[in-house]
Amino acid sequence: MIVAGVDIGSLSGETVILSDDKILSYSIVRTGADSALTAKKATDEALKNADISFEDIDYTIATGYGRVIVPFANENITEISCHAKGANYLFPTVRTILDMGGQDCKAIRCNEKGKVTNFAMNDKCAAGTGRFCEVMADVLGIALEDIGKTSLEAKKDAMISSACAVFAKSEAVSLLRSGVPKSEILSGVHEAIASRVFALLQRVGIEGDFVISGGIAKNIGVIKKVAEKVGLKPLISEEPQIVGALGAALFAKERYKKG
Amino acid sequence: MILQHFEDQESGIMNAIKKNPESASPRKKLALETARLGKRLYSNADDLVWAGPLVPFDLLNAMEVTPCFAEFIASILVSTDAGPLFFENAEQAGYASDTCGYHRMLMGSALKGMIPTPKLLISAMSPCTGGLAAMENLARVFKKDLFILHIPQKESDHGVRILANHIRNMAESVSSHTGKVLDKDRLRKAMENTNKTRDILSNIYKLAQQVPSPVNGRDLSNFGIVLPLFFGTEVGIEIAQSFYDELKSRIKANRSGVPGERIRLMWLQNRIQFKNNLVKMLEKEFNASIVIDELNVITWDPIDPEDPYIGLARRSISSPLNGTVERRVKQIVKLAEAYKIDGAINPCHWGCRQGTGARGLIDSSMKEIGVPVLNLEVDCVDPRNFAEGQLITRIEAFMEMIESRPSPW
Numbered sequence: 030m031i032v033a034g035v036d037i038g039s040l041s042g043e044t045v046i047l048s049d050d051k052i053l054s055y056s057i058v059r060t061g062a063d064s065a066l067t068a069k070k071a072t073d074e075a076l077k078n079a080d081i082s083f084e085d086i087d088y089t090i091a092t093g094y095g096r097v098i099v100p101f102a103n104e105n106i107t108e109i110s111c112h113a114k115g116a117n118y119l120f121p122t123v124r125t126i127l128d129m130g131g132q133d134c135k136a137i138r139c140n141e142k143g144k145v146t147n148f149a150m151n152d153k154c155a156a157g158t159g160r161f162c163e164v165m166a167d168v169l170g171i172a173l174e175d176i177g178k179t180s181l182e183a184k185k186d187a188m189i190s191s192a193c194a195v196f197a198k199s200e201a202v203s204l205l206r207s208g209v210p211k212s213e214i215l216s217g218v219h220e221a222i223a224s225r226v227f228a229l230l231q232r233v234g235i236e237g238d239f240v241i242s243g244g245i246a247k248n249i250g251v252i253k254k255v256a257e258k259v260g261l262k263p264l265i266s267e268e269p270q271i272v273g274a275l276g277a278a279l280f281a282k283e284r285y286k287k288g
Numbered sequence: 289m290i291l292q293h294f295e296d297q298e299s300g301i302m303n304a305i306k307k308n309p310e311s312a313s314p315r316k317k318l319a320l321e322t323a324r325l326g327k328r329l330y331s332n333a334d335d336l337v338w339a340g341p342l343v344p345f346d347l348l349n350a351m352e353v354t355p356c357f358a359e360f361i362a363s364i365l366v367s368t369d370a371g372p373l374f375f376e377n378a379e380q381a382g383y384a385s386d387t388c389g390y391h392r393m394l395m396g397s398a399l400k401g402m403i404p405t406p407k408l409l410i411s412a413m414s415p416c417t418g419g420l421a422a423m424e425n426l427a428r429v430f431k432k433d434l435f436i437l438h439i440p441q442k443e444s445d446h447g448v449r450i451l452a453n454h455i456r457n458m459a460e461s462v463s464s465h466t467g468k469v470l471d472k473d474r475l476r477k478a479m480e481n482t483n484k485t486r487d488i489l490s491n492i493y494k495l496a497q498q499v500p501s502p503v504n505g506r507d508l509s510n511f512g513i514v515l516p517l518f519f520g521t522e523v524g525i526e527i528a529q530s531f532y533d534e535l536k537s538r539i540k541a542n543r544s545g546v547p548g549e550r551i552r553l554m555w556l557q558n559r560i561q562f563k564n565n566l567v568k569m570l571e572k573e574f575n576a577s578i579v580i581d582e583l584n585v586i587t588w589d590p591i592d593p594e595d596p597y598i599g600l601a602r603r604s605i606s607s608p609l610n611g612t613v614e615r616r617v618k619q620i621v622k623l624a625e626a627y628k629i630d631g632a633i634n635p636c637h638w639g640c641r642q643g644t645g646a647r648g649l650i651d652s653s654m655k656e657i658g659v660p661v662l663n664l665e666v667d668c669v670d671p672r673n674f675a676e677g678q679l680i681t682r683i684e685a686f687m688e689m690i691e692s693r694p695s696p697w
Binding site for chain 1: 663678681682685689692693
């Protein structure tokens with residue numbers, strides 16, 4: 030049995046292909062204006078990596094922001110359920126998940142079966158999301174993948190009082206003009222993100238083990254700040270961006286078996 | 289323009305029923321009567337009094353003045369094409385965009401001359417100070433008097449007596465501003481009508497509690513807050529009776545409000561007032577029904593027609609919109625148990641301190657009885673702030689979570 034999970038987020042699209050319980054392949058592509066096209070692109074790449082064809086896939090479940098416009102999906106399930114499922118597969122002892130995606134940030138509690146028992150999401154604000162980090166990287170002229178490392182060079186945090194992407198951007202510009210090092214501004218930005226997501230985590234209650242998924246899990250600066258606040262060492266998979274797609278693929282396996 | 293809206297609405301409903309009598313429904317009956325009320329409000333034919341939602345409308349109906357509460361008209365105006373313009377007017381006049389959408393809509397439309405001039409305005413200290421401030425502003429716009437009704441937070445004999453006297457003063461104030469005299473017999477008759485409506489409502493809510501429920505997620509939306517406008521009138525009885533008959537016939541035909549009902553929900557505070565697909569999505573994708581709205585509840589005893597002021601005072605004090613958070617939370621838990629709900633959705637209307645201030649306490653009390661609560665961030669009135677995709681994700685995830693756990697009952 031070969032199944033696929035497709036996660037179409039606001040910034041990236043991922044496909045995971047499973048053969049029974051084994052991950053055959055995965056892909057991560059940048060989300061374009063057309064979600065259906067992104068889904069196809071991600072799936073084509075994953076199929077190529079697995080050296081199989083589309084016809085080999087028995088069942089597909091779509092998740093993420095663009096889940097309803099994946100034309101070849103059999104069903105769709107929200108990314109909240111899928112992240113819990115995927116995290117449970119990777120770390121069976123997980124009870125709390127923080128998913129920091131492109132435009133949403135979710136704190137999820139789950140049971141030993143990977144079923145969601147509670148969750149909270151960010152409101153309309155972009156703080157704690159990939160978009161927020163992108164805006165900050167852009168203002169400071171640092172590559173997105175380098176902002177985590179750069180922030181660790183800071184001797185102290187610059188004060189970023191607003192978690193609003195628009196206001197924080199203005200604050201960062203003003204700090205730059207006053208000669209504050211970029212590392213300190215970034216450290217301050219990460220502190221603001223960590224405070225925001227910590228509040229979200231507290232709303233659902235934090236219980237170990239604690240997993241962080243989503244693109245921001247690759248930002249070591251944010252991870253360090255979140256870990257300090259939570260007081261637990263976060264478990265992060267080798268590729269944290271595919272946890273949602275993996276969960277979708279696991280659901281696809283279950284649904285296909287059920288018939 | 290607004291008068292035309294209500295006239296079109298009235299004739300549209302009447303024509304639809306004439307064309308297809310089977311399409312008549314209690315919801316249409318309610319819409320028809322609210323359109324007629326709107327027509328009266330905007331035709332300048334009546335003595336109009338703007339009032340807050342806790343003001344006794346049956347007493348005003350008995351005086352033959354036309355009462356309407358400000359939030360109601362705001363929810364009507366938002367569905368008109370000019371809705372967004374009114375919000376912009378309010379913001380251009382200096383009203384902060386994160387204040388309550390009901391009051392922004394009201395102020396914006398009043399400043400544009402779209403709210404008919406009343407003889408008097410009446411506001412209560414409950415449910416919120418924002419509402420009181422909006423009424424004060426309206427009174428200034430209209431250059432009319434504002435009567436403020438002080439509703440005690442707790443029910444005590446002393447508090448009830450004070451409020452009863454205050455309601456009497458209110459009636460005198462209405463008389464002096466409109467020239468309408470409060471006739472004893474009409475007041476008695478109005479109270480008898482109110483009691484009849486109350487009894488029918490009580491029976492409607494009992495029917496709605498059945499599993500599966502005969503109501504769908506739309507039948508009783510805004511019901512408990514809008515129907516009091518018709519308290520004291522024959523029309524109020526007719527509307528309530530039509531709902532009761534409909535639910536009774538569904539039960540007789542073994543027909544639930546949502547076919548194959550699987551999930552029972554409570555909606556806290558108020559509904560989203562502009563067109564959206566959320567309730568239909570709940571029904572279609574999850575066979576989920578909103579079986580109870582927080583405000584669809586009878587918290588008061590029948591009113592003694594011979595001594596109505598005491599009963600009216602008790603009713604206002606006991607309203608879910610008045611009193612301590614502790615009392616509100618207890619009431620919500622009681623409803624959750626009575627209706628055997630699987631989950632509650634709290635829209636957390638933007639800018640509403642009264643409604644959202646209790647969020648954490650509601651969550652923890654519901655958790656104790658095993659009922660999860662989904663807190664959204666919705667401006668229930670201003671569609672410019674509506675991100676349907678984001679809300680759908682949250683609601684769908686909530687439904688998936690409910691489906692994967694055992695029922696609390």
